Amino acid sequence: MPTPEDTPDAADAPKGAIVVPLRPVRTDEGYRSVYSEYTRTTFGSVVRAISRGTGEVLITFGLIVLLFAGYEVWGKSAIVDAHQDELNHQLEQQWANQPTVGPSSAVTPVKPPNGAVIASVHIPRLNKKWAIVQGVTPADIRYAPGHYPDTALPGQVGNFSMAGHRTPAIWWDLDQLKPGDPVVIKTADTWYVYRVVGHEIVLPTAVQVVAPVPDKPGETPTKAMLTMTTCNPKFNNYQRYVVHAELDRSQPVADGDPAELKG
Template sequence: MARNTAALSRRREWTLRVVCSVGEICVTLGIVALLFVAYKTWGQLGELQDAQAELDHALEQQWTGLVAPDPTVDQPAAAPGTTAPRDRVATEGQPLVRLSIPRLGLRWVVTEGTTQQALRSGPGHYRGTQMPGEIGNFAVAGHRIPGVFWDLDELAAGDVIEVEGPRARYTYQVTGTRIVGPNASAELAPLPGQTGAQPTESRLVLTTCNPKWDNYQRLIVEAQLQSETPRG
């Protein structure tokens, strides 16, 4: 009888140890998962800031020597459907312009392209869409992470979006926001949301994943050009 009691006691002790060990492993895995999510969400902010600093320096070097066109000299003809000729075709990942949203207190260097590699360093310009100041749609994508488009849903009609190019600064005003499906492409048309329509104004579209923490929708912010001033 005493032997059976001792065996039962050892079995219970062993079971308790196993349960405690499994519990500790589960807690540890949960903490690791939370730390990973925190790193993916906030921990990459330092890397993003470093990348943006390098891009800003590269952009300034790229713009060095560029001057505003002389109005007394004939300039190259504009590309069809645009208001100004492009200096060159940008390569993937090349810094293009500075974009800032005063309401969010943020500014970025926008690079060419929207591949995962290009978007790691900040917002990217959809290849094939117009450039700032051109008639049509200057479309930009960004990850829904802190430091990029995390709070893009806070923008509302009337808010200002500023873009600085090599020769001019452009001020856009937000006209509205909307939610679309993850594969919607009409928002990238020259006239956002109206594929095949002929644009007559300069517009800007910002896109990012929606909601936060997921990507089964897209958040779209639309804006219209209000003013253009030469860059001094």
């Protein structure tokens, strides 16, 4: 026989609370659990279970997608940095093993094969530098900016053009460059200091941006230009962000680092 302490008083319960007896309820079929009304399967409980399970799956899937996106954007930076270290090491060895030719030499440089490391680019505003490889195929620019093979070489009259991925390890912040900012190219014997003259956002099909005279295909160049292209906007690639620069001056590597890299 239940005692008064065994049976909760509904009147004493907080508003909205469900009072559950503490002992089994006796029925004609025997004793029934006091929790049976709350644990039995109903249409509502099935719907709630499915909703809860679906929600947990979606949350888990969302976390996986976020982790993958984070790895794609930031996690690969360490990999790119490691490859950049190796490319820069190759470049230094390559320069050490070849004869020095001054920038005024009349010898026409031979274009290197695709995939070869050819120079380095320094952008003081971003406090970054990268080894540059020849070629702009996905394999060429996986870990470095690449030189468009059919464009001018550093310092030449024409348009020395490069493409780079819009990742934190490469040209993530290219849009921070302003007119007048230096972009410095180093070759085996010469520093070339270019100055930014402007930028534009174009479609991927706008190949005229890397013409010898940018955006004026067919015209004969009279200046040494530099063009850098990358994806736009960040996290997407349906546009191209393009920075143009013009050669300001050059100096021999033997004279030391240019002033633009000492500030």
